Amino acid sequence: xxxxxxxxxxxxxxxxxxxxxxxxxxxxxxxxxxxxxxxxxxxxxxxxxxxxxxxxxxxxxxxxxxxxxxxxxxxxxxxxxxxxxxxxxxxxxxxxxxxxxxxxxxxxxxxxxxxxxxxxxxxxxxxxxxxxxxxxxxxxxxxxxxxxxxxxxxxxxxxxxxxxxxxxxxxxxxxxxxxxxxxxxxxxxxxxxxxxxxxxxxxxxxxxxxxxxxxxxxxxxxxxxxxxxxxxxxxxxxxxxxxxxxxxxxxxxxxxxxxxxxxxxxxxxxxxxxxxxxxxxxxxxxxxxxxxxxxxxxxxxxxxxxxxxxxxxxxxxxxxxxxxxxxxxxxxxxxxxxxxxxxxxxxxxxxxxxxxxxxxxxxxxxxxxxxxxxxxxxxxxxxxxxxxxx
Numbered sequence: 001x002x003x004x005x006x007x008x009x010x011x012x013x014x015x016x017x018x019x020x021x022x023x024x025x026x027x028x029x030x031x032x033x034x035x036x037x038x039x040x041x042x043x044x045x046x047x048x049x050x051x052x053x054x055x056x057x058x059x060x061x062x063x064x065x066x067x068x069x070x071x072x073x074x075x076x077x078x079x080x081x082x083x084x085x086x087x088x089x090x091x092x093x094x095x096x097x098x099x100x101x102x103x104x105x106x107x108x109x110x111x112x113x114x115x116x117x118x119x120x121x122x123x124x125x126x127x128x129x130x131x132x133x134x135x136x137x138x139x140x141x142x143x144x145x146x147x148x149x150x151x152x153x154x155x156x157x158x159x160x161x162x163x164x165x166x167x168x169x170x171x172x173x174x175x176x177x178x179x180x181x182x183x184x185x186x187x188x189x190x191x192x193x194x195x196x197x198x199x200x201x202x203x204x205x206x207x208x209x210x211x212x213x214x215x216x217x218x219x220x221x222x223x224x225x226x227x228x229x230x231x232x233x234x235x236x237x238x239x240x241x242x243x244x245x246x247x248x249x250x251x252x253x254x255x256x257x258x259x260x261x262x263x264x265x266x267x268x269x270x271x272x273x274x275x276x277x278x279x280x281x282x283x284x285x286x287x288x289x290x291x292x293x294x295x296x297x298x299x300x301x302x303x304x305x306x307x308x309x310x311x312x313x314x315x316x317x318x319x320x321x322x323x324x325x326x327x328x329x330x331x332x333x334x335x336x337x338x339x340x341x342x343x344x345x346x347x348x349x350x351x352x353x354x355x356x357x358x359x360x361x362x363x364x365x366x367x368x369x370x371x372x373x374x375x376x377x378x379x380x381x382x383x384x385x386x387x388x389x390x
Contacts, residue, residue, distance in 0.1 A: 002077055002078065002081075002142075003171055003195060003197070003256065004040070004078075004083075004144055004146070004171070004173060005036075005253065005254040005255070005256075006197075006199070006224070006251040006252070006253045006254070006255070006256060006259060007036055007251060007252050007253060007254060008035075008036050008037045008040055009144075009146055009173040009175075009197065009251065010175060010199075010239075010247055010248045010251035010252075011035040011036060011037040011248065012037050012041070012072075012083060012085040012144075012146045012173075013085060013146050013147055013148040013151065013152075013173070013175050013239060013247070013248075014148070014239050014240055014241075014247075014248050015030065015031075015032065015035065015037065015070075015085070016049075016069065016070050016085040016086060016087040016146075016147075016151065017087045017088075017239070017240075017389075018030055018031060019045070019049040019067040019070060019087070020066050020067050020068075020087060020089075021066060021067065022048075022067075028045045028048050028049055028067065029045070030043055030045055030070070039075070039076055040074060040075065040076065040077070040078050040083075041072035041073065041074055041075065041078065041083050042072060042073050042075055043070050043071075043072045044073075045070075048067065049067035049068065049069060049070055050067070050068055050069035050070070050071065050084075050123050050126045050127055050130070051065050051066060051067055051068060051122075051123070051126060052065065052066070052068035052069070052119050052120075052122045052123040052154075053065050053118070053119060053122035054066060054068075054089050054119060065122075067087075068086055068087060068089075068119070068123055068151075068154070069084055069085065069086040069087070069123060069127070069154075069158075070083075070084070070085050071083070071084050071127070071130045071131065072085070073134075080138065080140060080141055080142065081141060081142045081143070081144060082131070082134060082135075082141060082142075082143050082144070083143070083144040083145075083146060084127065084131075084143060084144070084145050084146070084155070084158055084162070085145075085146040085147065085151075085155075086123075086145075086146070086147040086151040086152075086154045086155050086158065087147070087148070087151045088147065088148050088149025088150040088151040088152070088239075088386070088389055089149075089150055089151075089386075089389065102114035102115070103181075103182075103311075103312070104117050106157065106160060106181060106185060107157065107160045107161040107164050107165075108160045108164060108185065108188045108189060108192060109188070110181055110182070110184040110185040110188055111181060111182055111184065111185060111311075111312050112157065112180055112181040112185055113153070113178075113179075113180055113181065113210060113214065116150070116153045116154060116157060116178075116180060117157060119150075119154060120154050120157040120158065120161075123154070123158075124161065127158065127161075128165075131143070131162065131166065132166075135166040135168055139167075139168065140168075140169075141168050141169070142168065142169040142170070142171060142194070143159075143162050143166075143168055143169070143170050143171075144170075144171050144173065145158050145159040145162065145170060145171070145172050145173070146172075146173045146174075147173075147174055147175070147177065148174070148175040148176055148177070148239045148247060149175075149176050149177065149178075149206060149237065149239070149386060149389060150177075150178070150386070151177075152174030152175060152176065152177025152178070153174075153177050153178050153179075153180050155172060155173070155174060155177075156172060156174065156177065156180045156189065156217070157180065159171075159172040159189075159193055160189060160192065160193075163192050163193060164192075169194045170193050170194055171193070171194055171195045171196075171197070172193055172195070172196045172197065172198075173197045173199070174196075174197070174198050174199065175199045175200075175239060175247040175251070176199070176200060176201065176204050176206050176207060176236075176237050176239070176247060177198065177206070177207060178206055178207060178209050178210065178214075178382075179207075179209065179210055179214035179215060179216050180214070180217070181214065181215075181217075182213045182214055182215060182308070182311060182312065183213065183215060183219075183308060184312070185217070186215045186216065186217040186218075186219040187219045189217040189218075189219070190217045190218040190219040190221060191219075196217055196218045196221065197224060197256060198216060198217070198218065198222075198223050198224065199223075199224045199226050199247065199251060199259075200223055200224070200225055200226065201225075201226055201227050201229050201236040201237070201245060201247070201250065202225060202227055202228055202229035202230055202236070202284060203229035203230060203231050203232055203233040203236035203283070203284060204229075204232075204233075204236040204237045204284070204385065205232045205233075205234075205236075205237070205284070205378060205381040205382040205385055206237050206382050206385050206386060207284075208284055208287045208288075208378055208382070209378060209379060209382045211291065211375060211378070212291045212294065212295065213307070213308060213311040213319075222261045222262070223261065223262050224256065224259045224260065224261055225259075225260045225261070225262050226245075226247065226250035226251055226259060226260070227245045227250050228260075229245065230283055230285070231281070231282060231283045232282055232283055232284060232287075232378070232381050234381065234384045234385045234388055235388075236385070237385035237386070237388065237389070238388065238389075239389070268292050269292070269296045270289055270292040270293040270296050271293065271296055271297075271300075271340055271343070272289075272290075272293045272340075272343035272344055272346070272347045273339075273343045274339065274342045274343040274346045274359065276343075276347075277343065277346030277347045277349070277350045277357060278350055278357070279347075279350075280347040280348075280350035280351045281350070281351070282351055282352070282353055282377065286347070286351050287351065287378060289347075290344070290347055290348055290351060290374070293343075293344050293347070294323075294344060297327075297330065297337070297340050297341065297344060298326070298330075300337070300340065301330040301333060301337055303326050303329075303330060307322065307323070307326060310322055320368065320371045320372070320375065321368065323367075323371065324364050324367040324368040324371060325364055327341050327344075327362070327367050328362060328363060328364045328367055331362040332362075338362060341362055341367075342359050342362065345359045345362075345366075345367065345370050346358075346359050348370050348371075348373075348374040349370060349373065349374075351374060351377070352370075352373045352374045352376070352377040353377065354373055
Protein backbone atom coordinates (compact mmCIF):
# COMPACT_ATOMS: atom_id res chain seq x y z
CA UNK A 1 0.00 0.00 0.00
CA UNK A 2 1.63 3.24 -1.19
CA UNK A 3 1.04 6.62 0.43
CA UNK A 4 0.58 9.73 -1.67
CA UNK A 5 3.64 11.98 -1.68
CA UNK A 6 3.28 15.32 0.14
CA UNK A 7 3.31 17.10 -3.23
CA UNK A 8 0.55 14.99 -4.78
CA UNK A 9 -1.61 15.20 -1.63
CA UNK A 10 -1.26 19.00 -1.61
CA UNK A 11 -2.13 19.22 -5.31
CA UNK A 12 -5.28 17.16 -4.77
CA UNK A 13 -6.28 19.39 -1.84
CA UNK A 14 -5.87 22.45 -4.06
CA UNK A 15 -7.46 21.38 -7.36
CA UNK A 16 -10.79 20.46 -5.74
CA UNK A 17 -11.49 24.17 -5.19
CA UNK A 18 -12.13 24.37 -8.96
CA UNK A 19 -15.42 22.46 -8.70
CA UNK A 20 -17.34 24.61 -6.23
CA UNK A 21 -19.57 25.88 -9.05
CA UNK A 22 -20.00 25.03 -12.75
CA UNK A 23 -18.94 27.28 -15.60
CA UNK A 24 -21.35 29.76 -17.19
CA UNK A 25 -22.48 26.97 -19.53
CA UNK A 26 -23.37 24.74 -16.57
CA UNK A 27 -20.44 22.34 -17.06
CA UNK A 28 -17.96 21.42 -14.32
CA UNK A 29 -14.36 21.60 -15.51
CA UNK A 30 -11.14 20.46 -13.85
CA UNK A 31 -7.76 21.71 -15.01
CA UNK A 32 -5.01 19.35 -13.86
CA UNK A 33 -2.35 21.53 -15.47
CA UNK A 34 1.16 20.21 -14.93
CA UNK A 35 0.34 18.73 -11.56
CA UNK A 36 1.98 15.42 -10.68
CA UNK A 37 -1.44 14.26 -9.49
CA UNK A 38 -2.60 13.87 -13.10
CA UNK A 39 -0.27 10.87 -13.34
CA UNK A 40 -1.85 9.32 -10.25
CA UNK A 41 -5.64 9.73 -10.58
CA UNK A 42 -8.34 10.24 -13.18
CA UNK A 43 -11.52 12.17 -12.41
CA UNK A 44 -14.82 11.74 -14.23
CA UNK A 45 -16.97 14.89 -14.02
CA UNK A 46 -19.63 13.74 -16.48
CA UNK A 47 -22.09 13.46 -13.56
CA UNK A 48 -20.65 16.48 -11.77
CA UNK A 49 -18.82 16.53 -8.42
CA UNK A 50 -20.04 15.32 -5.05
CA UNK A 51 -22.19 18.11 -3.67
CA UNK A 52 -22.74 19.23 -0.10
CA UNK A 53 -24.69 21.80 1.88
CA UNK A 54 -22.85 24.72 3.44
CA UNK A 55 -24.13 27.35 5.84
CA UNK A 56 -24.55 27.28 9.60
CA UNK A 57 -27.83 26.82 11.43
CA UNK A 58 -27.95 30.52 12.27
CA UNK A 59 -27.96 31.23 8.54
CA UNK A 60 -30.21 28.41 7.34
CA UNK A 61 -31.88 30.68 4.78
CA UNK A 62 -28.56 30.88 2.98
CA UNK A 63 -27.72 27.17 2.93
CA UNK A 64 -26.40 26.32 -0.52
CA UNK A 65 -25.66 23.06 -2.27
CA UNK A 66 -22.35 23.34 -4.11
CA UNK A 67 -19.58 21.10 -5.38
CA UNK A 68 -17.55 19.87 -2.43
CA UNK A 69 -15.64 16.73 -3.37
CA UNK A 70 -14.10 14.71 -6.17
CA UNK A 71 -13.71 10.94 -6.30
CA UNK A 72 -10.85 9.74 -8.49
CA UNK A 73 -9.69 6.35 -9.79
CA UNK A 74 -6.01 5.59 -9.43
CA UNK A 75 -3.69 4.98 -12.36
CA UNK A 76 -0.06 3.85 -12.70
CA UNK A 77 1.32 3.01 -9.23
CA UNK A 78 -2.08 3.82 -7.66
CA UNK A 79 -4.09 1.65 -10.05
CA UNK A 80 -5.69 -0.24 -7.15
CA UNK A 81 -6.55 2.94 -5.25
CA UNK A 82 -9.18 5.68 -5.09
CA UNK A 83 -9.05 9.23 -3.76
CA UNK A 84 -11.68 11.46 -2.19
CA UNK A 85 -10.54 15.08 -2.11
CA UNK A 86 -12.69 17.71 -0.41
CA UNK A 87 -12.47 21.48 -0.58
CA UNK A 88 -12.60 24.00 2.22
CA UNK A 89 -14.90 26.98 2.20
CA UNK A 90 -15.24 30.48 3.59
CA UNK A 91 -19.03 30.24 3.52
CA UNK A 92 -19.65 28.18 6.65
CA UNK A 93 -16.90 29.77 8.70
CA UNK A 94 -19.56 30.52 11.33
CA UNK A 95 -19.75 26.85 12.35
CA UNK A 96 -16.04 26.90 12.84
CA UNK A 97 -15.53 30.21 14.58
CA UNK A 98 -18.62 31.35 16.47
CA UNK A 99 -17.59 29.54 19.67
CA UNK A 100 -21.06 28.06 20.22
CA UNK A 101 -20.06 24.56 19.18
CA UNK A 102 -22.40 21.61 19.42
CA UNK A 103 -21.40 17.96 19.24
CA UNK A 104 -23.06 14.96 17.68
CA UNK A 105 -22.35 11.25 17.31
CA UNK A 106 -19.87 10.45 14.54
CA UNK A 107 -19.49 7.30 12.44
CA UNK A 108 -16.93 5.82 14.82
CA UNK A 109 -19.34 6.14 17.75
CA UNK A 110 -17.71 9.16 19.41
CA UNK A 111 -18.63 12.85 19.70
CA UNK A 112 -17.66 15.15 16.81
CA UNK A 113 -18.23 18.78 15.81
CA UNK A 114 -21.91 19.03 14.80
CA UNK A 115 -21.37 21.58 12.03
CA UNK A 116 -18.70 19.54 10.28
CA UNK A 117 -20.85 16.44 10.61
CA UNK A 118 -23.86 18.19 9.04
CA UNK A 119 -21.92 19.05 5.89
CA UNK A 120 -20.39 15.56 5.74
CA UNK A 121 -23.83 13.91 6.01
CA UNK A 122 -25.11 16.08 3.16
CA UNK A 123 -22.35 14.55 0.99
CA UNK A 124 -22.67 10.99 2.30
CA UNK A 125 -25.42 9.67 -0.03
CA UNK A 126 -23.46 10.72 -3.12
CA UNK A 127 -20.25 9.20 -1.74
CA UNK A 128 -22.10 5.96 -1.00
CA UNK A 129 -23.49 5.83 -4.54
CA UNK A 130 -20.04 6.27 -6.08
CA UNK A 131 -17.86 4.22 -3.72
CA UNK A 132 -20.10 1.24 -2.93
CA UNK A 133 -19.88 -0.41 -6.38
CA UNK A 134 -16.17 0.39 -6.68
CA UNK A 135 -15.15 -1.03 -3.32
CA UNK A 136 -17.54 -3.99 -3.41
CA UNK A 137 -15.45 -5.50 -6.21
CA UNK A 138 -12.06 -4.40 -4.86
CA UNK A 139 -11.65 -5.36 -1.22
CA UNK A 140 -7.88 -4.74 -1.28
CA UNK A 141 -8.22 -1.12 -2.42
CA UNK A 142 -6.80 1.86 -0.55
CA UNK A 143 -8.88 5.03 -0.30
CA UNK A 144 -6.93 8.27 0.16
CA UNK A 145 -8.97 11.05 1.83
CA UNK A 146 -7.57 14.55 1.31
CA UNK A 147 -8.60 18.05 2.33
CA UNK A 148 -7.54 21.60 3.22
CA UNK A 149 -9.10 23.74 5.98
CA UNK A 150 -12.74 22.70 6.48
CA UNK A 151 -12.08 20.16 3.71
CA UNK A 152 -9.56 18.51 6.05
CA UNK A 153 -12.22 18.17 8.75
CA UNK A 154 -14.63 16.68 6.21
CA UNK A 155 -11.90 14.36 4.91
CA UNK A 156 -11.40 13.11 8.50
CA UNK A 157 -15.09 12.28 8.85
CA UNK A 158 -15.11 10.72 5.38
CA UNK A 159 -12.09 8.57 6.25
CA UNK A 160 -13.84 7.27 9.38
CA UNK A 161 -17.00 6.46 7.44
CA UNK A 162 -15.13 4.73 4.58
CA UNK A 163 -13.16 2.60 7.04
CA UNK A 164 -16.26 1.60 9.01
CA UNK A 165 -18.47 1.09 5.96
CA UNK A 166 -16.14 -0.70 3.56
CA UNK A 167 -13.40 -2.17 5.83
CA UNK A 168 -10.70 -1.19 3.35
CA UNK A 169 -7.33 0.53 3.76
CA UNK A 170 -7.74 4.28 4.38
CA UNK A 171 -5.09 7.01 4.49
CA UNK A 172 -5.88 10.58 5.58
CA UNK A 173 -4.03 13.73 4.46
CA UNK A 174 -5.00 17.17 5.85
CA UNK A 175 -3.61 20.67 5.39
CA UNK A 176 -4.43 23.43 7.88
CA UNK A 177 -7.41 21.46 9.18
CA UNK A 178 -9.34 22.30 12.35
CA UNK A 179 -9.99 19.86 15.18
CA UNK A 180 -12.86 17.49 14.49
CA UNK A 181 -13.59 15.72 17.78
CA UNK A 182 -12.56 15.22 21.37
CA UNK A 183 -10.27 12.76 23.15
CA UNK A 184 -12.29 9.64 22.34
CA UNK A 185 -12.66 10.53 18.66
CA UNK A 186 -8.96 11.29 18.27
CA UNK A 187 -7.87 8.05 19.92
CA UNK A 188 -10.29 5.84 17.97
CA UNK A 189 -9.61 7.70 14.71
CA UNK A 190 -5.87 7.13 15.13
CA UNK A 191 -6.26 3.45 15.94
CA UNK A 192 -8.63 2.78 13.02
CA UNK A 193 -7.06 4.47 10.00
CA UNK A 194 -3.99 3.05 8.31
CA UNK A 195 -2.08 6.35 8.26
CA UNK A 196 -2.70 10.02 9.09
CA UNK A 197 -0.61 12.83 7.58
CA UNK A 198 -1.58 16.08 9.32
CA UNK A 199 0.20 19.09 7.83
CA UNK A 200 0.30 22.59 9.31
CA UNK A 201 2.02 25.95 9.06
CA UNK A 202 3.55 27.45 12.18
CA UNK A 203 1.42 30.61 12.15
CA UNK A 204 -1.87 29.16 10.85
CA UNK A 205 -4.66 29.84 13.39
CA UNK A 206 -7.20 27.38 11.93
CA UNK A 207 -5.56 24.17 13.28
CA UNK A 208 -5.87 25.71 16.77
CA UNK A 209 -9.68 25.66 16.73
CA UNK A 210 -12.12 24.57 17.99
CA UNK A 211 -10.28 24.95 21.28
CA UNK A 212 -9.83 22.21 23.87
CA UNK A 213 -11.56 19.80 24.66
CA UNK A 214 -11.36 19.25 20.88
CA UNK A 215 -8.01 17.66 20.00
CA UNK A 216 -6.24 16.61 16.83
CA UNK A 217 -5.57 13.17 15.45
CA UNK A 218 -3.22 11.41 15.31
CA UNK A 219 -3.57 11.06 19.06
CA UNK A 220 -0.20 11.90 20.63
CA UNK A 221 1.25 11.43 17.15
CA UNK A 222 3.19 13.24 14.47
CA UNK A 223 2.32 16.61 13.01
CA UNK A 224 4.11 17.65 9.82
CA UNK A 225 5.08 21.28 10.43
CA UNK A 226 5.74 22.54 6.92
CA UNK A 227 7.23 25.92 7.76
CA UNK A 228 8.81 27.72 10.69
CA UNK A 229 6.31 30.58 10.83
CA UNK A 230 5.75 32.17 14.23
CA UNK A 231 2.99 34.25 15.73
CA UNK A 232 -0.46 33.95 14.17
CA UNK A 233 -1.01 35.05 10.56
CA UNK A 234 -4.03 34.98 8.26
CA UNK A 235 -1.73 34.44 5.27
CA UNK A 236 -0.40 31.20 6.77
CA UNK A 237 -3.66 29.40 5.95
CA UNK A 238 -3.46 29.67 2.15
CA UNK A 239 -3.39 26.54 -0.02
CA UNK A 240 -2.49 27.68 -3.53
CA UNK A 241 0.92 28.45 -4.97
CA UNK A 242 0.12 32.17 -5.25
CA UNK A 243 -0.52 32.27 -1.49
CA UNK A 244 2.37 32.82 0.91
CA UNK A 245 3.64 30.53 2.34
CA UNK A 246 1.00 28.33 0.66
CA UNK A 247 0.62 24.68 1.62
CA UNK A 248 1.18 23.70 -2.01
CA UNK A 249 4.59 25.37 -1.86
CA UNK A 250 5.71 24.02 1.49
CA UNK A 251 4.57 20.44 0.81
CA UNK A 252 6.65 20.36 -2.36
CA UNK A 253 8.39 17.09 -1.53
CA UNK A 254 8.20 13.47 -2.63
CA UNK A 255 9.06 12.17 0.82
CA UNK A 256 7.27 12.49 4.16
CA UNK A 257 10.55 11.74 5.91
CA UNK A 258 12.01 14.91 4.42
CA UNK A 259 9.46 17.12 6.19
CA UNK A 260 9.76 18.56 9.69
CA UNK A 261 7.85 16.61 12.33
CA UNK A 262 6.71 17.56 15.83
CA UNK A 263 4.61 16.11 18.64
CA UNK A 264 1.62 17.71 20.30
CA UNK A 265 2.04 19.81 23.44
CA UNK A 266 -1.50 19.04 24.60
CA UNK A 267 -0.40 15.98 26.55
CA UNK A 268 2.62 17.61 28.22
CA UNK A 269 2.38 18.75 31.84
CA UNK A 270 2.65 22.55 31.94
CA UNK A 271 2.36 24.75 35.05
CA UNK A 272 2.60 28.49 34.42
CA UNK A 273 3.94 31.01 36.92
CA UNK A 274 2.19 34.35 37.16
CA UNK A 275 5.43 36.35 37.24
CA UNK A 276 6.36 34.94 33.81
CA UNK A 277 3.08 35.94 32.15
CA UNK A 278 4.64 38.59 29.92
CA UNK A 279 6.59 35.88 28.10
CA UNK A 280 3.35 34.81 26.42
CA UNK A 281 2.65 36.08 22.91
CA UNK A 282 -0.15 35.77 20.38
CA UNK A 283 1.20 32.64 18.69
CA UNK A 284 0.25 29.05 18.01
CA UNK A 285 3.06 27.97 20.35
CA UNK A 286 1.44 29.79 23.27
CA UNK A 287 -2.04 28.68 22.30
CA UNK A 288 -0.77 25.10 22.63
CA UNK A 289 1.04 25.82 25.87
CA UNK A 290 -1.96 27.54 27.50
CA UNK A 291 -4.18 24.62 26.49
CA UNK A 292 -1.70 22.19 28.05
CA UNK A 293 -1.55 24.31 31.22
CA UNK A 294 -5.35 24.26 31.53
CA UNK A 295 -5.42 20.47 31.15
CA UNK A 296 -2.61 20.12 33.71
CA UNK A 297 -4.46 22.28 36.25
CA UNK A 298 -7.68 20.30 35.83
CA UNK A 299 -5.78 17.02 36.26
CA UNK A 300 -3.85 18.30 39.29
CA UNK A 301 -7.10 19.34 40.97
CA UNK A 302 -8.97 16.15 40.04
CA UNK A 303 -11.50 17.87 37.79
CA UNK A 304 -10.36 16.56 34.40
CA UNK A 305 -12.55 13.44 34.20
CA UNK A 306 -15.72 15.32 35.18
CA UNK A 307 -15.03 18.12 32.71
CA UNK A 308 -14.46 15.66 29.87
CA UNK A 309 -17.67 13.82 30.70
CA UNK A 310 -19.58 17.11 30.50
CA UNK A 311 -17.86 18.04 27.23
CA UNK A 312 -18.97 14.77 25.61
CA UNK A 313 -22.58 15.75 26.28
CA UNK A 314 -22.32 19.11 24.59
CA UNK A 315 -19.83 21.93 24.28
CA UNK A 316 -20.23 25.59 23.47
CA UNK A 317 -20.65 28.81 25.37
CA UNK A 318 -21.98 26.89 28.38
CA UNK A 319 -18.78 24.82 28.40
CA UNK A 320 -16.74 27.95 29.15
CA UNK A 321 -19.16 28.73 31.95
CA UNK A 322 -18.43 25.26 33.31
CA UNK A 323 -14.68 25.82 33.05
CA UNK A 324 -14.91 29.20 34.77
CA UNK A 325 -16.97 27.73 37.63
CA UNK A 326 -14.50 24.88 37.97
CA UNK A 327 -11.45 27.17 38.04
CA UNK A 328 -13.11 29.34 40.68
CA UNK A 329 -13.61 26.25 42.86
CA UNK A 330 -10.09 24.98 42.17
CA UNK A 331 -8.57 28.34 43.15
CA UNK A 332 -10.43 28.25 46.47
CA UNK A 333 -9.20 24.73 47.27
CA UNK A 334 -5.60 25.64 48.11
CA UNK A 335 -2.96 28.36 47.84
CA UNK A 336 -1.05 26.20 45.36
CA UNK A 337 -4.03 25.88 43.03
CA UNK A 338 -4.81 29.58 43.39
CA UNK A 339 -1.28 30.46 42.23
CA UNK A 340 -1.51 27.94 39.37
CA UNK A 341 -4.87 29.39 38.29
CA UNK A 342 -3.51 32.93 38.53
CA UNK A 343 -0.54 31.96 36.36
CA UNK A 344 -2.82 30.43 33.74
CA UNK A 345 -5.10 33.50 33.60
CA UNK A 346 -2.17 35.91 33.44
CA UNK A 347 -0.71 34.09 30.45
CA UNK A 348 -4.12 33.96 28.77
CA UNK A 349 -4.48 37.74 29.05
CA UNK A 350 -0.98 38.32 27.67
CA UNK A 351 -1.76 35.92 24.81
CA UNK A 352 -4.95 37.84 24.01
CA UNK A 353 -2.96 41.11 24.07
CA UNK A 354 -5.14 42.67 26.72
CA UNK A 355 -3.97 46.03 28.05
CA UNK A 356 -4.93 44.93 31.56
CA UNK A 357 -2.96 41.77 32.33
CA UNK A 358 -3.01 41.99 36.12
CA UNK A 359 -5.00 39.27 37.85
CA UNK A 360 -6.43 40.60 41.12
CA UNK A 361 -9.41 38.29 41.63
CA UNK A 362 -10.30 34.68 40.90
CA UNK A 363 -14.07 34.97 40.67
CA UNK A 364 -16.33 33.28 38.13
CA UNK A 365 -17.12 36.62 36.48
CA UNK A 366 -13.45 37.53 35.99
CA UNK A 367 -12.38 34.05 34.87
CA UNK A 368 -15.25 33.91 32.37
CA UNK A 369 -14.18 37.31 31.00
CA UNK A 370 -10.61 36.06 30.53
CA UNK A 371 -11.90 33.06 28.57
CA UNK A 372 -14.04 35.35 26.42
CA UNK A 373 -11.09 37.58 25.54
CA UNK A 374 -8.73 34.68 24.86
CA UNK A 375 -11.16 32.64 22.77
CA UNK A 376 -12.30 35.75 20.88
CA UNK A 377 -8.76 36.75 19.89
CA UNK A 378 -7.93 33.36 18.41
CA UNK A 379 -11.28 32.82 16.71
CA UNK A 380 -11.19 36.24 15.03
CA UNK A 381 -7.86 35.33 13.45
CA UNK A 382 -9.22 31.97 12.32
CA UNK A 383 -12.33 33.61 10.85
CA UNK A 384 -10.20 36.02 8.84
CA UNK A 385 -7.97 33.18 7.64
CA UNK A 386 -10.93 31.12 6.46
CA UNK A 387 -12.49 34.17 4.81
CA UNK A 388 -9.31 34.65 2.79
CA UNK A 389 -9.74 31.30 0.97
CA UNK A 390 -10.46 31.90 -2.71
